[in-house]
Amino acid sequence: MLAFRRPLASTIPRPATPELAQPAASAAVSIECVSKTFRLPHQQYSTLKERALHPFRTTEYDELHAVRDISLEIARGEFFGIVGRNGSGKSTLLKCVAGIYGVDSGRITIAGRISPFIELGVGFNADLTARDNVAINAIMLGLSRREARARFDDVIAFAELEEFVDLKLKNYSSGMLVRLAFATAIQVDTEILLIDEVLAVGDAAFQQKCFEEFFRLKREGKTIVFVTHDMYSMERFCHRAMLMERGNMVQLGDPREIGRAYHKLNFGQLPHQTAAEAASGSGTMIVEAWFEDASGKRITSAGQEERLSMCFEARLAEDLLDPVFAATLRTELGHTIIVARSDEHGGASGQFKAGESVVARFELPNWLTPSRYMLTPSLARAGTGADALALVEDMSSVVVHGQASGGILELPVDVRIERV
Amino acid sequence: MSAASGLGLDAPSAPVAHRVHGPSALSGDLRRFCALTFTLARTEFKLRFFGSALGYLWTLVRPLLLFGVLWVFFTKVAHVNSSTNPGERFYGVQLLGSIVLFTFFAEATGAAVRSVVDRENLVRKIHFPRLVIPASVVLLATFNLVLNLIVVMIFALGAGVTPMLSWLELPLIMAAIIVLAAGVAMLLSALFVHFRDVQPIWEVVSQILFYASPVIISIETVRAKLDDTLFHLYMLNPLAVIFQQFRHAMVTHATPSAGQALGSWAALLEPAAIVAGIFVIGFAVFSGAAAKIAENL
Numbered sequence: 001m002l003a004f005r006r007p008l009a010s011t012i013p014r015p016a017t018p019e020l021a022q023p024a025a026s027a028a029v030s031i032e033c034v035s036k037t038f039r040l041p042h043q044q045y046s047t048l049k050e051r052a053l054h055p056f057r058t059t060e061y062d063e064l065h066a067v068r069d070i071s072l073e074i075a076r077g078e079f080f081g082i083v084g085r086n087g088s089g090k091s092t093l094l095k096c097v098a099g100i101y102g103v104d105s106g107r108i109t110i111a112g113r114i115s116p117f118i119e120l121g122v123g124f125n126a127d128l129t130a131r132d133n134v135a136i137n138a139i140m141l142g143l144s145r146r147e148a149r150a151r152f153d154d155v156i157a158f159a160e161l162e163e164f165v166d167l168k169l170k171n172y173s174s175g176m177l178v179r180l181a182f183a184t185a186i187q188v189d190t191e192i193l194l195i196d197e198v199l200a201v202g203d204a205a206f207q208q209k210c211f212e213e214f215f216r217l218k219r220e221g222k223t224i225v226f227v228t229h230d231m232y233s234m235e236r237f238c239h240r241a242m243l244m245e246r247g248n249m250v251q252l253g254d255p256r257e258i259g260r261a262y263h264k265l266n267f268g269q270l271p272h273q274t275a276a277e278a279a280s281g282s283g284t285m286i287v288e289a290w291f292e293d294a295s296g297k298r299i300t301s302a303g304q305e306e307r308l309s310m311c312f313e314a315r316l317a318e319d320l321l322d323p324v325f326a327a328t329l330r331t332e333l334g335h336t337i338i339v340a341r342s343d344e345h346g347g348a349s350g351q352f353k354a355g356e357s358v359v360a361r362f363e364l365p366n367w368l369t370p371s372r373y374m375l376t377p378s379l380a381r382a383g384t385g386a387d388a389l390a391l392v393e394d395m396s397s398v399v400v401h402g403q404a405s406g407g408i409l410e411l412p413v414d415v416r417i418e419r420v
Numbered sequence: 421m422s423a424a425s426g427l428g429l430d431a432p433s434a435p436v437a438h439r440v441h442g443p444s445a446l447s448g449d450l451r452r453f454c455a456l457t458f459t460l461a462r463t464e465f466k467l468r469f470f471g472s473a474l475g476y477l478w479t480l481v482r483p484l485l486l487f488g489v490l491w492v493f494f495t496k497v498a499h500v501n502s503s504t505n506p507g508e509r510f511y512g513v514q515l516l517g518s519i520v521l522f523t524f525f526a527e528a529t530g531a532a533v534r535s536v537v538d539r540e541n542l543v544r545k546i547h548f549p550r551l552v553i554p555a556s557v558v559l560l561a562t563f564n565l566v567l568n569l570i571v572v573m574i575f576a577l578g579a580g581v582t583p584m585l586s587w588l589e590l591p592l593i594m595a596a597i598i599v600l601a602a603g604v605a606m607l608l609s610a611l612f613v614h615f616r617d618v619q620p621i622w623e624v625v626s627q628i629l630f631y632a633s634p635v636i637i638s639i640e641t642v643r644a645k646l647d648d649t650l651f652h653l654y655m656l657n658p659l660a661v662i663f664q665q666f667r668h669a670m671v672t673h674a675t676p677s678a679g680q681a682l683g684s685w686a687a688l689l690e691p692a693a694i695v696a697g698i699f700v701i702g703f704a705v706f707s708g709a710a711a712k713i714a715e716n717l
Contacts, residue, residue, distance in 0.1 A: 027437075030437070038715055046614060046615060047615055047616060047617040048611075048615045048617050048618060048621065049617055051615065095544075095714075096440070096442075097440060098440075098547050099440050099441065099442060099443060099447070099547040100442075100443060100544065100545070100546070100547050100714050101442060101443070101714055101715060102441065102442020102443065102711050102712070103442065107439055107440075108439065108440040109437045109438060109439045109440065110437065110438065110440055111436065111437040111438075114440075118545060118546075119545050122541060122542065122545040122546055123541065123542050123545075123546065125463065125467070127467055128463065128466075128467070132463065132466070135459075136459055136460075136463060139452075139455050139456060139459045140456065140459075140542075140546055140548065142452050144451070144455065145455065145459075
């Protein structure tokens with residue numbers, strides 16, 4: 001069924017799992033049984049007056065276990081991704097590694113200088129010029145004033161902001177700001193970089209530049225730990241990744257697997273629910289998925305500009321009213337091309353009885369560029385689609401052949417050239 | 421490659437692993453601490469003086485206005501001090517000097533209260549020695565103090581004060597008040613993270629200290645009105661000692677030095693111990709809070 005799984009992108013060689021290839025002594029970051037709990041007082045702030053009047057009253061706390069007993073080793077030169085939903089504890093873990101939070105138990109050791117930054121644009125002051133802000137940031141990074149001055153031109157050149165160095169940041173556009181922030185953060189020559197949510201920055205050209213910069217860092221053998229929601233960049237850069245949920249490490253391993261697990265998590269299934277449990281739980285399952293051409297013939301390769309149908313068959317184990325059938329088409333890199341949903345593209349699906357088998361077909365014009373595409377079928381209760389009954393990642397795939405212009409879609413174009 | 425490794429140039433030699441400790445008041449190297457403190461203070465200074473049209477003048481206007489009002493009131497309207505007293509010579513200069521010193525203390529401590537909380541974005545995002553924050557506030561106030569003292573000295577020379585050898589004591593006097601302000605600043609900024617009524621409380625205490633120190637009233641007048649025990653208590657206030665020594669060393673020897681006012685130089689050890697004590701307590705409280713400041717904000 002998953003016969004078409006290939007290594008991510010042939011242009012980006014992925015080294016053998018560094019964890020196995022190298023002895024533990026060369027770990028850049030080693031996290032041993034680390035836990036972190038926040039105590040959240042029921043009252044936001046107390047006062048000295050209260051303390052004086054009620055010296056023996058104890059404050060009540062809620063405990064929030066942000067990170068629970070995580071052990072992990074990140075090898076030198078490894079690009080390590082941490083993903084998870086909001087509040088899963090990934091940023092807290094990063095802050096513990098950075099030394100911003102102390103840990104409650106366990107220990108973290110690092111080998112090499114670590115960048116003290118975990119977020120872009122920290123400490124930027126809107127009332128100061130770019131020149132001053134870059135200097136301040138460099139000093140926070142631990143550079144001397146002379147070093148900071150020496151790097152200034154590189155930073156500005158990278159951010160492409162030469163004309164605006166003496167403009168106050170409050171007059172910057174958000175794109176310019178983010179370029180400056182990225183350029184400042186990337187100037188560090190520490191061996192270990194911690195980065196929290198960075199890649200959604202700037203326009204397309206600058207984003208490309210950021211990616212190139214990441215590849216450069218990767219080639220230089222820097223150790224990078226990076227927290228993100230963007231599965232695409234995670235899969236593109238990381239050697240290994242970890243999925244966190246409610247402070248626990250759910251999964252550790254190949255970025256693609258992690259990316260899938262993350263999508264699954266976001267689709268509403270519980271992280272610790274295995275496929276078997278899911279099957280026995282509701283019993284509703286997707287039996288098969290395939291592609292069809294316009295004549296209804298099953299295909300594994302499709303020509304451009306023909307009609308293409310994404311199809312799957314589901315067996316229902318319960319009575320359902322207007323369930324949502326959905327088909328997600330992704331590139332091999334994990335980029336989602338389309339999420340076709342029966343409720344949005346079709347309307348109410350109707351009433352179904354337990355034991356019935358249903359086939360869903362999503363027909364669309366094939367404007368895809370030649371490549372391999374993966375189909376993820378899913379079935380959810382009526383509503384937002386978050387209450388999933390069944391979902392199988394990359395259950396089927398199709399290869400599109402035809403002309404490639406270099407884009408991701410080959411949309412029909414009418415060209416008119418007229419003399420005026 | 422082999423030649424390079426022989427010269428120790430091969431970069432990938434494994435760095436020594438070290439344990440990551442949580443944040444603290446004074447982690448990391450001293451150079452970074454100083455550079456950061458200086459940079460933060462300088463930035464603030466720049467913002468204040470280049471951000472507004474009148475710039476530095478504004479910082480000067482406040483103590484000068486206060487001085488003007490007090491001087492007119494206490495020399496022309498209400499005669500609190502006896503004007504026949506030789507220690508009252510150059511009363512204007514004495515008053516201005518004390519006001520400038522007090523302004524420094526009030527500014528440094530008052531701004532320190534909220535400093536850590538206001539720098540939340542840094543504290544929660546960057547690993548750096550937490551003590552940098554109150555230290556930079558005190559340093560900024562010190563920049564202003566130096567500028568204001570220059571004005572005071574010009575004023576003194578204009579009023580006819582003759583330069584004295586004891587002017588060399590100025591750095592010592594400044595050091596004393598800076599250490600005191602730093603101690604209070606550390607204490608208040610750490611307390612404010614938990615107790616939000618520290619700010620109004622300190623505003624009141626600060627006002628009380630203004631009147632409990634020889635700013636308006638000369639020490640001779642105080643001594644004439646208080647009995648020995650109360651006067652001794654009055655002189656336990658480190659600000660009183662510092663202001664009085666400033667008046668003696670910088671303006672006129674006709675007013676007693678802090679040691680003379682206390683009776684003996686050895687008695688100076690008491691206020692000195694109080695300054696040291698406040699500094700140590702302030703540092704201890706701040707260090708204790710530093711590890712958790714990021715999560716308690």
